[in-house]
Each structure stands twice: as C-alpha cells, then as structure tokens.
Amino acid sequence: MGPDTAHHALKRADGSATFSSKLFTVLAGVNGPVDVQRRDELPEEAAIEVNIRPSSGVGGPRERWLESIVAAVLRSVLLVHIHPRTLIQVTLQITKTPSLPLRGAVKDIAVLPPLINAALLALADGGLPLQSTIAAGLFAVLTTDEAREEPSEKELAGCKSVHALAYNNHGDMLLSESAGKFDLEGWEQIANQAEESCRAAMASSDEDGVVMDGTDSAVPWLRRELTSKAQAAVAWREAT
DSSP, X not given: OOOEEEEOXXXXXXXXXXXXXXXXXXXEEEEEEEOOOGGGOOSSSOEEEEEEEOSSSOOOHHHHHHXXXXXXXXXXXXXXXXXXXXXXEEEEEEEEOOSSOOOHHHHHHHXXXXXXXXXXXXXXXXXXXXXXOEEEEEEEEOTTSOEEESOOHXXXXXXXXXXXXXXETTOOEEEEEEEESOOHHHHHHHHHHHHHHHHHHTOOGGXXXXXXXXXXXXXXXXXXXXXXXXXXXXXXXXXX
C-alpha cells in the first residue's frame, strides 16, 4: 500500500497531480518554463516560484516559510540551467488537513512531505527536466520512544517529536526539518529509517520489496507512478 495519487488533475496546467496521505491531501499544479519578469530573471538558470494555498483563508508567514523550503528542495532536483531566463511556477493547494488540533510546529513539519511529493509528481507530469527523483516521509517519535512512519492524527497529536525528511535516489538528504524533544542519537535513527523508506519508494524493478526484519519495509509507490506516467507518454507509439 502507498499514498493515493492521481496525474493531470488540472486541465489548464502544464503538469498537475494530487497526493493524499493519512493526514493531508495536496493538489499541485506546474506551469513552465514561462516568461519571467526582468526583476526576477536569472541569467544562467530558471527561477522557481512556489505558491502554497492553505485549506482555508489566505496564506501568511507560515506559508511563506513552507514555500522557501519546498523551493529549495525543488531547485536541487530540477535541471534549472537548461532553461535560463525563464520561470517555473509551482502552486500547491492543501485540500485536506487533520481533524484533530495539532501544535503549530508539528503541523508545519507534518505538511512538508505531502507538499514535496505532490510537487514532484506534478513536475514529472509536466515533463520538466529532473536530474533525480525524490521521496519525502514523515516520522513521529511516540511517548513510548517508538519511531512511527506516517503516524495517525492521534499519534501525531501526542508525539514527543516529529521529523520530515526527503532523499533522492542517490541517497542524498535534501530535507530535514524537526520539531519537539529529541537527541542526536534518536535523530540519526530516524534519518537512517527515513533514508531506507524513501529509497525503497523509488526502488527499481530489481530492488522491489526491500526486506527489513522479515517484512516489506515500503512499497515502491513512486517508482510505479513514474513508470505508469512514462508508459502513458509513449503509448501513442504502440498505437501507430
């Protein structure tokens, strides 16, 4: 099992996708490369603009902070030098949030993985050039000191700490944001678990079913999504 995803959810965007986890649903739309205003133009690479819209109300400082983090992650993945003096616009609409009240910092960290995963799927749907793929995951340390991947609302509301991490298919860490009480040893344990989980989500066909402690540690949902998208893109060749 993996998250619920769908491609090309928007008709007027170059690329779009929806991503639904246990806690959040995010609708992502991508346009670009498009013309950029001269004041935002970069001479040797494309500029990246991320706009995050909350589920209700208007965006504020919280959304601006999230936008800066998501933009930094996407910049490390996109081949921005291919389209200099242009703009890549990414719009992320949060359509579902947890029903239980969460502490502000915990909620901010928890929404990062869905935002990043939705943005990547939309970029792939739009055919933007990527130098690598990425997967992001959410981990919470419960009051029992157990590290739980993709925690439930109840677990997240009462957890000791929460961690959002993202890795590319080469094993490089591209995101690490945490909130709560934890020590370095505990963080390193979470980081190792997150790396294994993220890389398993991107596993190639000969790496599917990564086994840890005798059970499947993760389902390669991202690999399946990208493979399905690539097959659909060349389906016209088989029909001719």
